[in-house]
Amino acid sequence: HWVLYDTDVFEVRGIDEYLHIKKLWCAPHIPVNATTCHLMFRGCGNIDFSNFYTNNVVDMSYMFYNADNTIKLDLSRFDTRNIVEMRCMFMNCKNLKQLDLSGFSTGNVCEMTNMFFRCSSIEQVNLSGLDTHNVEYMGQMFYGCESLKQIDLSSFNTEKVLYMVEMFSNCKSLKQLDLSHFNTEKVVSMQHMFTNCSELEQLNISNFDTRCTSFMDGMFWGCLRLTNLDVSRFDMGEEDGTRGMFGYCSALKYLKVNHSFSQMSETSLPEEVKIIVVPKSDNTSDKLSKLN
Numbered sequence: 001h002w003v004l005y006d007t008d009v010f011e012v013r014g015i016d017e018y019l020h021i022k023k024l025w026c027a028p029h030i031p032v033n034a035t036t037c038h039l040m041f042r043g044c045g046n047i048d049f050s051n052f053y054t055n056n057v058v059d060m061s062y063m064f065y066n067a068d069n070t071i072k073l074d075l076s077r078f079d080t081r082n083i084v085e086m087r088c089m090f091m092n093c094k095n096l097k098q099l100d101l102s103g104f105s106t107g108n109v110c111e112m113t114n115m116f117f118r119c120s121s122i123e124q125v126n127l128s129g130l131d132t133h134n135v136e137y138m139g140q141m142f143y144g145c146e147s148l149k150q151i152d153l154s155s156f157n158t159e160k161v162l163y164m165v166e167m168f169s170n171c172k173s174l175k176q177l178d179l180s181h182f183n184t185e186k187v188v189s190m191q192h193m194f195t196n197c198s199e200l201e202q203l204n205i206s207n208f209d210t211r212c213t214s215f216m217d218g219m220f221w222g223c224l225r226l227t228n229l230d231v232s233r234f235d236m237g238e239e240d241g242t243r244g245m246f247g248y249c250s251a252l253k254y255l256k257v258n259h260s261f262s263q264m265s266e267t268s269l270p271e272e273v274k275i276i277v278v279p280k281s282d283n284t285s286d287k288l289s290k291l292n
């Protein structure tokens with residue numbers, strides 16, 4: 001559809017003809033009738049958003065893609081009630097150190113894939129306001145957030161999520177992560193979910209339901225400091241992808257499992273690990289019955 005924009009501030013770029021800001025020193029107004037901010041601030045530095053009103057916007061995908069010079073972002077005035085797409089929103093913001101999204105309203109968002117992909121300098125991120133009850137895709141959401149030491153995801157509702165592939169992969173500074181409240185009953189793939197979380201010492205996934213999960217390859221690969229792990233609610237049959245699931249978990253001493261677990265060589269489980277088998281919980285049933 002048509003969009004009326006200030007040619008002194010914005011320009012049209014790319015094959016898909018997206019609007020991109022060209023005056024970085026100004027406090028831009030969003031173009032009249034614009035419903036997308038796709039790639040709008042690609043490669044930019046710090047922007048003054050005091051006059052930027054987003055109440056009609058539905059798409060913020062790739063909004064700050066490759067904004068290497070962005071150190072801080074004040075998005076407190078953003079109205080995100082109508083947003084449905086936040087895929088790759090902050091992708092490759094390599095110098096961004098902190099981000100507060102506590103004021104975001106995201107009840108209509110269905111995809112957050114790569115949202116913070118390779119935000120390698122980010123140390124603090126406040127996601128307490130995020131409503132994720134409609135989100136289906138969280139793959140690589142925090143991939144490569146190498147400086148992130150802690151993150152509170154207690155507000156996350158994951159009941160509709162299908163993909164968590166590499167969700168925390170290469171979060172090399174995370175020391176503890178509590179995902180005990182995550183509802184994973186619809187998740188199909190958890191491949192490399194925690195790969196190379198090399199500083200991770202505590203991981204609570206004790207309530208994960210994997211009855212629909214077919215791919216767990218490399219899930220804990222390279223978790224060098226993890227000593228105890230409870231996967232007793234996991235349903236792991238021989239038909240599931242588990243190759244390299246525990247590869248290079250060199251400090252792992254205790255692994256709590258249920259009777260569905262078979263110590264297959266392809267999981268790369270260290271030989272010295274003590275396996276503790278507990279009874280299968282009542283609400284963990286056969287994968288086939290779950291899918292039917």
